[in-house]
Amino acid sequence: MTRVAVVGGGALGVTAARDLAARGADTVLYERDDLASGASGRAAGIAYDAFAEDVDATVAARAVERFRSLASEGAIEFVEHPYVWFARAGDDPRATAVRESAQRMRANGRDVETLDPDGFADRFPALASVDVATAALARDAGYLDPATYVTAMGERAESAGATVETGTPVRLAADGTAVETPVGTERFDAVLVAAGAHTKRLLAGIDTPIPMKPYRVQALVTEPLDDHERVPTCYDATESRYARPREGGLLVGDGTQEREFDPDDYDEAADAEFERASLAWLSEVRSERTTDPEIARSWAGLCTATPDRDPLLGEVRGGLYVATGWHGHGFMRAPALGERVADEILGGDGVGPFDPTRFDGDEEFSVVEGMTVDD
Ligand SMILES: Cc1cc2nc3c(=O)[nH]c(=O)nc-3n(C[C@H](O)[C@H](O)[C@H](O)COP(=O)(O)OP(=O)(O)OC[C@H]3O[C@@H](n4cnc5c(N)ncnc54)[C@H](O)[C@@H]3O)c2cc1C
Structure with a gap:
């Protein structure tokens, strides 16, 4: 059985943890505070599929489909x-x-x-x-309360067999496929870092720079x-x-x-x-x-x-995966992007244009806000 650690209990992390566990991976999610205590709990909760790029549009449409499906089960209210x-x-x-x-x-x-x-x-x-x-x-x-999505997906992750460890800040071990928790080091086949704004700092701790x-x-x-x-x-x-x-x-x-x-x-x-x-x-x-x-x-x-305003999603080095760089559109796409990165970890293709290795990691760039009509 594939053992996977997910670092970060935001919308992305809980979705990936749920999908990994539902597909049979032995999954542990580590969240340093409570679920949704990062950006996901602060989001406006707006969701739509109106993206001009084809990959974005497909991803966003799938995300809206999953929000609606969860709503039809009564787990969230999607207005x-x-x-x-x-x-x-x-x-x-x-x-x-x-x-x-x-x-x-x-x-x-x-x-x-x-x-x-x-x-x-x-x-x-x-x-x-x-x-x-x-x-x-x-x-x-539509719109929804973002924290209710994270809570619902966290519960579904646990129902599917994942272990959810809140109040557990972790660091990455040097080879990238082990995590150091407050009580010791745990080894995994794969580690997904979905730690929101902290993702770059966690990866920098093991000399894996990302441009975020x-x-x-x-x-x-x-x-x-x-x-x-x-x-x-x-x-x-x-x-x-x-x-x-x-x-x-x-x-x-x-x-x-x-x-x-x-x-x-x-x-x-x-x-x-x-x-x-x-x-x-x-x-x-x-x-x-x-x-x-x-x-x-x-x-x-x-x-x-990120430098090109596209996410960094996928394997950044052997067994180490990253999920960040949403430019303000991470919540509305999380149901689909969490699903896609879970699939990649279990042997799927990933999302080509979002491959984090398209960058060296040390690129200079200026921050440009995510909500624009330029693309
Ligand atoms: C005001 C505001 C409004 C927004 N509105 C929208 C919107 O309407 N629609 C939309 O799509 N997006 C919106 N966004 C953006 C959206 O919130 C983010 O893109 C999305 O929530 C990111 O989810 P995430 O799971 O990647 O990260 P986060 O939700 O930040 O989750 C990362 C988690 O990792 C945890 N963590 C960090 N370090 C560690 C560690 N060392 N060990 C363990 N855990 C760790 C954090 O505590 C956190 O809970 C908004 C953001 C803000 C701030």
């Missing part, structure tokens, strides 16, 4: 909700990018429609005051608002801000800082300036507002960047 993204009047480069990316998504078989300003205002009266140049609408989209940089993003949730359900999940490409209904109010996100952050030393609270700008943006875009919102809570978390 079907359209996703619309738009460029504002005067922002010609992004308007062109919205149109072109929607076209490429349709070519990949995605259910994506382009909307002109009137079509946008008719379809989404709650946002009708936005002066859009062009918009695109994806119907295969953690960067900080922010979100807030407002107190309840009358119009929350009429607001679609939306991304304002011109203002670089997104929203979706959450807890009776609206979640607003972004506040991205395009530089590398230390995963052991970053501010987990949102900045006052992010909060101010997000509330101002809400006042501007909500055409049916009767009141201005109060902030219920806000926070910051880390996403992970």
Whole structure:
């Protein structure tokens, strides 16, 4: 029986652990805190299949399928909700990018429609005051509470026979196929490092560099608002801000800082300036507002960047696998990417374009935020 260690109990790690165990691998998942205590528990929980690249589109469609399947079993609540993204009047480069990316998504078989300003205002009266140049609408989209997915998959991993060790920080042993836990060293046939923003640091400990940089993003949730359900999940490409209904109010996100952050030393609270700008943006875009919102809570978390904005997923050296570099789209793709890396560990092909060995590991690059309409 293949023995596999999974390091990290976020959305990726629990999915891989569940799928490895379900396929007969003797699987141990190590999480240093609680499940979902990293980026997964801080995510906005937005999911859609609207990707312009064919591999991304296939992966995202499979992920949405798995979210729906878990929801049909009653394990999570996946709220079907359209996703619309738009460029504002005067922002010609992004308007062109919205149109072109929607076209490429349709070519990949995605259910994506382009909307002109009137079509946008008719379809989404709650946002009708936005002066859009062009918009695109994806119907295969929804949202969920990200922590409930991690919990549900963690339980399924255990039901399938995996051992889930929370409160267990590990380091990698020199050859990459053993982990050092607080009580000793455990050997495995394969080790998957899905430790989120800590992944690079763990691998650096055994001289295996990867080109990944953690960067900080922010979100807030407002107190309840009358119009929350009429607001679609939306991304304002011109203002670089997104929203979706959450807890009776609206979640607003972004506040991205395009530089590398230390995963052991970053501010987990949102900045006052992010909060101010997000509330101002809400006042501007909500055409049916009767009141201005109060902030219920806000926070910051880390996403992970790579030089080409594609993930690092697969075997990085004999028996050592890595899963990181999601550019802010790790939660919505985790059900599929966890499945794919589990398959690779058990002898499958992996996802060619995401092969981590396409880089040497010491590449210089700048952090570029993940939510854009440029690709
Ligand atoms: C504010 C915000 C909003 C976001 N919104 C979305 C969204 O709507 N949709 C989307 O797709 N993505 C979103 N993201 C990105 C998403 O959260 C991440 O891409 C995804 O959750 C990464 O999952 P992961 O399993 O790879 O990593 P993580 O969830 O970070 O999990 C890694 C785990 O490894 C553990 N760990 C670290 N070091 C060790 C160690 N030495 N030993 C054992 N365990 C260790 C950590 O404690 C952590 O639990 C958002 C992120 C943020 C911060």
